[in-house]
Amino acid sequence: MDKAADLDYLRDYNDALVVAIARRTDVFDRATIAAGTGLTPQAVSKVIARLLAAGLVEPDGVRRHGVGKPTSVYRLVPDSRYAIGAHVARRTLRLVLCDLAGEVRQSVVTPLPGDFTPVRLLDDLADGVAALAGGCKAERLVGVGIGMVGPLDHAEGVVRDAHRLRHWHDVPLRDLAAERLGLPVLLDKDVTAGVVAEAWRRGPKFRDAVLIMVESGIGAGLWLGGSAYRGAHTNAGEFGHMVVQLDGPRCVCGRNGCLEIVHDQARARGDVAAAARVLAVGVVNLLQAIDVDHVVLAGADLLPHADAYLGAAQDAVRTEVPRVDWLTADVTTPALGVDVIAAGAAMGVLNERYGPLTGPRQAAAHP
Amino acid sequence: MDKAADLDYLRDYNDALVVAIARRTDVFDRATIAAGTGLTPQAVSKVIARLLAAGLVEPDGVRRHGVGKPTSVYRLVPDSRYAIGAHVARRTLRLVLCDLAGEVRQSVVTPLPGDFTPVRLLDDLADGVAALAGGCKAERLVGVGIGMVGPLDHAEGVVRDAHRLRHWHDVPLRDLAAERLGLPVLLDKDVTAGVVAEAWRRGPKFRDAVLIMVESGIGAGLWLGGSAYRGAHTNAGEFGHMVVQLDGPRCVCGRNGCLEIVHDQARARGDVAAAARVLAVGVVNLLQAIDVDHVVLAGADLLPHADAYLGAAQDAVRTEVPRVDWLTADVTTPALGVDVIAAGAAMGVLNERYGPLTGPRQAAAHP
DNA sequence: GCGTATTACGCAACAGCGTTGCTATTCTAG
């Protein structure tokens, strides 16, 4: 049963609304927020007072615009809060230190051995987090986010069957890491973390989006209606295993003609253009099904040929979607490049704590 | 920019929570709600007092269970609120009167001429609504919901290009109907209305679902994370125009090998089993992409062969989705049968007013 | 230089939310 809302929820909701504005504007003032949120100016003053006390925001002097008392303006304090994000890929562990503004402040990449074990990952994770945590005051470090290949269970924090990783079946990574690191930990699919990064940086107009990642498999992270969508079993986005060719070649997943196998075969024979066209068909399929207006193409196997993939997808969106004047979607690559997954994992942690609320705050998984 | 929350929102949120419980239980008491929502028993008393005053709920005596003062129990008053739902199909207009419990109290079906015009529909709609509105007190009629084939714009209430209806391009049906009927009106895609009906009746465990409708086209209504998902341009669910056969026959939408054209060709040659298998592939595609755990198969062209479609889909879900023990989804037909769209349109109106809130209440479109 | 209109800020009182403390009610058990 859903949880009821109380005054704490009300406060956090409105505070988060103002933090969200602060995050994406240079400076802000009382009147602008009042107009945008529907709060009274007086209520905005109270919110700002709370954020000042928490150190999330600081005064930035006054601005004069003609007659009247000058407006007091404020700005976000980016280094008031930090989170560390980890991108666990098949051969590398990428860690970033991310501030409240969504900027990557430091990053480290360490190689992982083939078929690394959970113990090995935890060791490397602990080392890396210790190194990055030196970059900020301990009390300002909110937590650690881990983005990893699925399938995994976000709600339980358990890696179910990480794709092509032998030792990763039903590993309760979130709780193991939380205990080892002594910090709150969030576990998410890599693609979901990636779309969180884009959403956190691009603001509230980025309400419905997918991030498609081509990197040892093809997956999609979904951002629907202003928040990450993970699905009933927190396993949404297995985009690569949509059948696009009923009589196509058999895929590892057991079905025939999956997008992934068709795409990979084209890449295997060196035909990047054909691979890109197949992915573009998948993109349009997804647009038809869930009608997002932002598509982000990412992943280590895609970005080296970004132009080909972008071109094919943009072309397909322009020509294959009916009523283009009305149904539009932009196709881009991530601004953060290869850091997007790790950064998104970090922003997921920040988002959980300081992002806009969609319902009464759930109890977080603490160490 | 998002709207801030105030005390009214808080109250409505919690009231809606209790109404939701009342809707799906026979009788309820203070302690049960307190335990389920996290509210204190005293707060629940206040909520119930408000609902009593509004007439949404009534006392149902007391229940004795052993020692102590007997528990006062309450129950929903189904006929305290009504909504009328309309299902505008290509040849028929189906209207239902629906109560707060989600029961269909009356229904009428009238034929529509081929290529009917907006004016003709408004006339028939007005006649039908007048007839059904006699079935309840005027002040208890909350509004009218219209479910119709897309593409249409839910947010603006405008029919963009209703599939195979010549006179329906950029028709502001919601506002036209609201003015004509003198009632609040909601316009939604038929498939979305359908999934709302299922969700409204099946309660909060039905959080992630699709309703697939085969009826002059193939579409899907999405219910994601506990509310209807319509997409960036409120046009999500164009499920039939997902390509499943890259080199397949050309579809009316301009692409090749859409699910719809492949399916329709199988049906045209009388091969229902093959058509059902194609749809099943699409169902699994959708499960892979958005990981819902409920699939509802509906539509006038499907229900006569419900067994074949259900069997194929259930079989595919069982055999084609990896890790079935973990990733499960049930496949059913709608309990309301052919009334599901009209009933869902009505429940959409009730849901808007008395359903669980996902954010601060938006101003409704009044006449 | 000075008064005035204008704009913004913030204290104080307020209504209404869920919470807490406590009392009254109504039952069973003995």
Add this chain to the structure above:
DNA sequence: CTAGAATAGCAACGCTGTTGCGTAATACGC
């Protein structure tokens, strides 16, 4: 008939955003 237990609800409380209004700081007209 009394004691104990479970429930209901009044009243006071802390906190939310809101409202009313006084104060501060500026530009502009004279």
